[in-house]
Amino acid sequence: MRDGTSVASNSEPANEGLRPSPSLGAPSPRERGEAENIVIVGAGIIGICAAAYLAEAGRSVMLIDRTGICEETSSGNAAAFAFSDVLPLAQKGMIRQLPKWLADPLGPLAIPPGYLPKLLPWLIRFWRAGSPRNYEASLAAQASLMKLAEAEWMGLMERSGTRKMLREDGSLELYESEAEFSASLPGWSARGRFGIAFRHVAGGELAELQPGLSPRFVKGTFVPGWKTVADPKLLGKAVWGHAEAHGAKFVQGDVGLVMRSKDQVVVQLRGGRTIMAQHLVVAAGAWSHLLARQLGERIPLETERGYNTTLPRTAFVVKRQLIFSGHGFVITPLDTGLRVGGAVELAGLRRPPNFARSRAMLEKAKQFLPGLDPSGGREWMGFRPSLPDSLPVIGRSQAADNMVYAFGHGHLGLTQAAATGRLIRDLVVGQSPAIDLAPFSPQRF
Structure with a gap:
């Protein structure tokens, strides 16, 4: 059964083509409307966490979104706190696998031919981001943000009463051949340099970590520190409840x-x-760059469209998140179902969803987990806001010090949301940021 997309994919992208109306001029609060301390545009998990941190600091916060609290892309992600996922996408072997993946229209990465000319400048930046000279700087920046993210999420969950929604079962990444496993080793070595714990498994230990796996998988890597949540939408709404209890308020509206x-x-x-x-x-x-453009900044954000199918909980007993990196998708056990999803379609904001991608992942899942019941699933598509170097934009706009950006987290929005909320609070209240924000500067492009 189709469950639609995270946003109406045929709608006009927010803010596109708008110009200031002559009546705006320089209105005062008394003349033109409410005076608010802080307005946050976007009620996904990043905006929610920013609202929570600012409200906790005693600030007046208004959160604006066209649909609701955690109703769009943040509602349907893979539910992972992927604190160990420090390798930028351009440096995880994607460049090497691009030709093979692009040859399969339903594979881990797809680019509609008609969209390629528009995407080309972003792809060139992506390719450059994968160069060896950029590797260490990107890796260190991502690792510093991940370390902060884990600490901040644990604190925020305690304060918001959501710790009960945390699952600490680790993750299991799976390999179908010795060659695939060997290709993963440099990445694991890099993670090890930043203190990330993992162990490679095979045979009986692999079967114990996930019973019922297809014998096609010869090895795996278990990451004990990997965490997931009961359901990302429910978590987002619960954290918003915490922000609301501290005085934050929500307004439904489309910012033009x-x-x-x-x-x-x-x-x-x-x-x-x-x-x-x-x-x-x-x-x-994924709409943030359109607002930034109104403020005079062109930030090369691209839209990774991700797909999933959420099956009933009875579909298969999955003990922890399973990662099929060679196929670009994961399987996550949630309180609300079994979510099969991932992959990347670089196709912008306007094209209608291609749910054949969801069905292709589900077919593979049936092969990887013999006995999986694929019936009764809900299909979904969401827009991941991605920058070519895989690092988000967190910092002040060049237009004014009282305008700050918090977007472009790609696959890691849920993971990095609490850290981003903390950093946005630091910027707004005038404190020194918890980490060096230079690698995340909006002006780095």
């Missing part, structure tokens, strides 16, 4: 325009409402 007005920010909704703010946080996921 943001602009600076003297020392304030004008936020205009498409329905006509205008809100004045002292600070603006842009956390609108």
Whole structure:
């Protein structure tokens, strides 16, 4: 059964083609609308965590989203706290596998031919990001953010009463040949340099970690520190409840325009409402670069469209998240079902979803887990906001110090959300950031 997409994929991308209306000028709060301390655009997990941290700090926070709290891309992800996933995508063997993957329209990576010309500048940046001279800097930056992310998530879950939603079962990455396993070893060695624990397994230990696996898998790597959550949508809503208890409020609306007005920010909704703010946080996921463009910055964000199917919990007994890196997808046991999903389709915001990709992953899952019941599933597609160097944008806009960006986390939005919330709070309240933000600067491009 099809369950739709995380956003209406045929709708006009938010903010595109808008220009300031003559009436905006430099309105005062009394003349044009409410005066807010902080407005956050985007109620995905990044915006939710930013709201929680700022509300905890006693700030007046308004969170704006066109659909609701954790209703779009953050609602349907693979539910992982992937704190050990420090390798940028360009440096995880993707460049080497691109020709093979692109030859399969339903494989781990797809690019519609008609979209390739628009995507080419991003792909060139992606290729450059994978060069050896960029490797260590990207790896160190990602590792520092991941270390902060784990500490901040554990603290936020305690404060928000959501620790009971955490699963600490580790993950199991699987290999179908000795050659595939050997190709993974440099990446594991790099992780080991940053203190990430793992062990390679085979035979009986592999079968014990996940009973019922196909014998095609000859080895695996178990990561004990890998964590998942009961359901990402439920977690997001619960963290929002914590922010709301500290005074944060939500407004449903489609942001059409943001602009600076003297020392304030004008936020205009498409329905006509205008809100004045002292600070603006842009956390609108795959639509964020369109808002940044209104502020004079061109940030090379691209949309990775991810697909999944969530099966009933009875489909198969999966003990922990299973990672099929050679096929670009994972299987995650949730409280609300068994989620089979991943892969990458670089196709922008406008194209309709291709749910044949969900079905292709499900077919593979049936081969990998003989006995899996594929019936009763809900198909889904979401937009991952991705930057070519696999690092998010976290920092101030060049337009004004009271405008900050928090987007571009790619596959790691859930994982890095609490760290990003902490860093956004640091920037807004004028504290020294917990880590060096230079690698995440919006101006690095």
